[in-house]
């Protein structure tokens with residue numbers, strides 16, 4: 607199977623400041639503690655991935671960054687400001703865009719209307735040029751601009767969710783399992799778009815994935831989460847080479 611080549615650029619950690627800096631974050635669902643003191647950094651211009659098994663707390667971390675649920679302890683510094691206790695709309699207005707797990711596109715609206723929804727926080731100024739760019743990046747969406755989003759295939763819905771997030775011109779793009787349920791060829795296309803945006807525009811990306819092989823090849827750096835705690839971190843390459851990662855997350859996988 608052909609795969610995207612691993613990133614060869616050195617980690618950006620040494621050369622840039624953190625855009626997102628998570629310190630000691632704890633999140634609860636009632637009495638259940640899903641995050642048990644998480645520390646994680648995403649530097650400007652980096653692609654960082656978080657991998658882990660089902661139920662490890664990956665989505666919870668993503669959602670906690672967005673303020674729902676709120677962190678019960680710890681700090682979430684975004685561009686130096688602690689956003690941990692801010693309401694979600696106020697977090698989103700800081701140009702953090704999320705493409706959530708399960709996509710959550712507006713099924714009854716057309717592709718075009720969904721993309722318009724993505725501009726709520728940035729206005730219409732760049733709409734035409736941004737739309738053109740999205741349609742160039744995702745030609746499948748262009749061909750289906752007036753189709754109801756609920757009738758798109760899984761891969762197309764995922765592309766739409768990412769495109770909608772990008773219409774908000776984010777500084778930080780949060781992606782929750784973009785590969786979920788998609789054919790390998792579509793996963794590859796989506797990851798290539800993410801890499802291209804990072805390379806050409808310096809878009810900062812924090813990606814949560816169960817598809818560890820592709821995610822670690824795409825990312826500059828990665829973290830492994832087990833039971834609400836970070837247990838390993840390193841460059842994508844380092845983590846891919848580690849036996850613990852290979853046996854736990856790549857078994858029977860795509861390598």
Ligand SMILES: Nc1ncnc2c1ncn2[C@@H]1O[C@H](COP(=O)(O)OP(=O)(O)OP(=O)(O)O)[C@@H](O)[C@H]1O
Pocket residue numbers: 635638640658659660661662663664665666667816
């Ligand atoms: N709304 C909720 N109420 C109660 N417990 C929850 C809720 N959402 C998640 N949990 C629990 O929190 C833990 C972490 O779940 P989370 O969805 O963050 O894991 P994950 O790593 O994203 O898993 P997956 O890869 O399966 O999506 C799990 O034990 C889960 O059952």
